[in-house]
Amino acid sequence: MAHGHWLAYQQGRVGERYILGGENLSLKQIFSELARLSGHAPPRIRLPRALLYPVAYAAEKWVRLRGRGRPVVTVDELRMAKKHMFYSSHKAMECLGYRPRPAQDALRDAVNWFREQRYFP
Numbered sequence: 001m002a003h004g005h006w007l008a009y010q011q012g013r014v015g016e017r018y019i020l021g022g023e024n025l026s027l028k029q030i031f032s033e034l035a036r037l038s039g040h041a042p043p044r045i046r047l048p049r050a051l052l053y054p055v056a057y058a059a060e061k062w063v064r065l066r067g068r069g070r071p072v073v074t075v076d077e078l079r080m081a082k083k084h085m086f087y088s089s090h091k092a093m094e095c096l097g098y099r100p101r102p103a104q105d106a107l108r109d110a111v112n113w114f115r116e117q118r119y120f121p
Contacts, residue, residue, distance in 0.1 A: 007096040022100030024086035033104060037111045038120065049078055 004020035012018060025033075035042035056078055059071035092098035114120060 004092060004096070004098045004100075007098055008092070011096050013095075016095075018092035018096060018098070019087050019089050020092055020098060020100070021087050021089045022106070023103040025103055026084075027081060030103075030107070033107050034111065037104075037108050038115075040120075049082060052078055 001020055004018070008018050008020075032042045034040075052073060053075065056071065056073045056075045060074055063069045063071050089098060089100060
């Protein structure tokens with residue numbers, strides 16, 4: 001991503017916008033790959049979003065009342081999760097020479113970082 005910003009700085013045209021993305025993956029694909037890389041089981045239960053909204057509202061209210069912490073799930077997260085936000089980096093690749101790295105590499109690096117920080121064994 002940083003290299004894409006550098007390319008845009010060096011070669012981009014003023015007023016143009018470039019999407020610095022990579023592979024378009026669904027949440028299910030991301031979770032499955034993270035499970036594989038981390039050696040953990042992927043999520044097995046898929047809850048209907050409608051059932052999670054009351055939980056999200058209650059979690060947000062609880063955090064506001066306590067004045068600290070972070071909700072386990074938020075209403076905004078649920079709203080965003082229902083959207084298929086797939087984008088193309090074609091313009092950045094054509095105009096800037098941007099070459100995103102494979103998603104699997106980025107996910108592997110993330111899993112390794114979380115392990116190093118002792119967020120999970």
